[in-house]
Amino acid sequence: MKRIFIASILAISLISVGTVAQAYPDSGEESAAIGRLGDPGKVSRTVEIAMVDNRFKPTEIKVKQDETVKFVVRNTGAKKHEMMIGTMTELDKHAKMMKQYPDMEHTEPNLISVDPGKSGELVWRFTEVGIVDFACPLPGHFKGMRGKINVEPK
Numbered sequence: 001m002k003r004i005f006i007a008s009i010l011a012i013s014l015i016s017v018g019t020v021a022q023a024y025p026d027s028g029e030e031s032a033a034i035g036r037l038g039d040p041g042k043v044s045r046t047v048e049i050a051m052v053d054n055r056f057k058p059t060e061i062k063v064k065q066d067e068t069v070k071f072v073v074r075n076t077g078a079k080k081h082e083m084m085i086g087t088m089t090e091l092d093k094h095a096k097m098m099k100q101y102p103d104m105e106h107t108e109p110n111l112i113s114v115d116p117g118k119s120g121e122l123v124w125r126f127t128e129v130g131i132v133d134f135a136c137p138l139p140g141h142f143k144g145m146r147g148k149i150n151v152e153p154k
């Protein structure tokens, strides 16, 4: 019974992802601007970020184009938090999905979940100059728990 329930939630969420993707036909191009998963062997900068309830510290980070950055993210709060790198459109879309299905397990290359008292790492390569957003997409956190990564020319 429980298994059937989970399967149907998955099916519903897949359908809604499909619908959203159609609504934003250019989201693929947008995603490329945020960079991609980095090679842990090529890290050129380590940035420490603290998660509190419900904020990131710091909220502004500077990196250089083509840098591979290792984010060491420590959750010093009492709640579970996530850090997701993306465009505001993507982050917003994901936050809406989390609101609808708060217990949905999700793994994506541009996201880490960190339990209270733990830390996690995310290695990301920034390929284009500009502002890349990050946020915690969990329900009730998304509005206040945001930050910006300024990718400067190398």
Ligand SMILES: [Cu+2]
Binding pocket: 054, 080, 081, 082, 136, 137, 138, 141, 145
């Ligand atoms: Cu959070």
